[in-house]
Amino acid sequence: MCGIVGLLVKTPALKERLGELMVPMLIGMTERGPDSAGLAVFADPLPEGSRKLSLYSGLTDEGADFNWHGLTHALKDHLDVEALIDVKNNHAVLSFAVAPDMIKRWLREHHPKLHILSTGRTIDLYKDVGTPAEVAERYDFKSMKGSHLVGHTRMATESAVTPDRAHPFTAGEDFCLVHNGSLSNPNDIRRKLQPHGIHFDTDNDTEAACRFLEWRLREGDELEAALQRGFDEMDGFYTFLMGTPDKLALIRDPFACKPAVVAETDDYVAIASEFRSLAHLPGVKHAHVFEPAPEEMYVWKA
């Protein structure tokens, strides 16, 4: 069992309150996922040539005491790259105006235990073990601003409880996915992707789905075409919620084994595994509340 939450605001003023509206949604899913939690926030993009990486230092020897500013100085010394760093506990967003591959290669070489959570121009990603309330507090989720977000609370069934196996998973740039359920053919999917040079960070089943869909998008499929390929390729139980720079997308397996409910008003679209995570939202008593159908695609544009 896991909990999924998503929020996309339509009213520009609500972008400032995105995190504040989301935190009770995430905490409302604690019973469904008490062991880890995570959040991907999509905000205004960086300029064309810039990128940011969300980094996690919890697996390094220094942990939350990681020397983030030493990292930016070293990048300047070694690669002559001016990087900015925004630190929250054992997590930081590193931004710079060069191609990300060079930075990632350098990080893997010099800080192999530093985990790269996401890459892109719009996505910031946070995830760690702990209850949703603890994780939300650790990274000050309530202060997050942006147009849409994807959150998750985890009760692990398919792989160990570790920060890198928490959701959301990301692949490529500015794409993330969270999962409630379990896939029965993740290893088939891995074997199909590996010959394309696709590398996996963990043994988690959700990572296979995330990398599969991102691979289809990178190969030129529109989101809807990629999701249709997903229905054909992925076997098992799933409700998937995905985020791109301007969209949230939701699909459920043909047997609707895992729940989802949507509340939509003129101001927002909110998605959760259960209504109890939506009950606090402003105007929800008059929202259009519905249950997404199995094997249908739901895509909302920011």
Added chain:
Amino acid sequence: MESLNFDLASSSLSDMNRFLHRDLADGDRRHVSVLNPDGAHNIAVGLNHPVTVEVHGHAGYYAAGMNKHATVVIHGSAGTGVAENMMSGTVHVKGFASNGAGATAHGGLLVIDGDAGLRCGISLKGGDIVVGGSVGSFSGFMAQAGRMVICGNAGDALGDSLYEAVIYIRGTAKSLGADAQFEDMTDADYAALAELLSKAGLDHDPKSFRRIASARSLYHWNADADQEY
């Protein structure tokens, strides 16, 4: 008649369920309102008295499960397993219901004004279900006794492996399950359907429904089944 309010924004669900279980006298017919249910699970489960419970908002999982004698009205949607294993009484969902609505109900009447999710009435054992909208796939799976009325459409495998339960459908089924078949409506079917529609407050013409029941070909083990492709 005395009326009571439980506001779940300020009092606990356990307190309310405890009241409904322990503090009611036999034959208690009081009227209880539940405010701000906010999707809580297990609202008004296992009732055993002819009370009326009105839930003003959306209910979570297993609302009114195992109901006996009581009338439970949900002015909103219901999560998974509403009225599952109901023994008697009435449960009325004014919005939509999620998966497994009325599963294994032995008696009583479940009315859903909106749509029901997948596996509605799975393993029905004698209860009646009336759905104003459509039902999802695998509804009525292995239903043994009771009646299911679907005013809209049904997903795949409707009535798969039915025993003696009967399904009446007004719209279309994407597919029928194994051993389910359309049958001619009899006068007894029209009368039963008219009564169920009336109880549910719906005025559809019984003549607009079709009957689905078991062909009973799965009742006996067929040792030659694998030879009959």
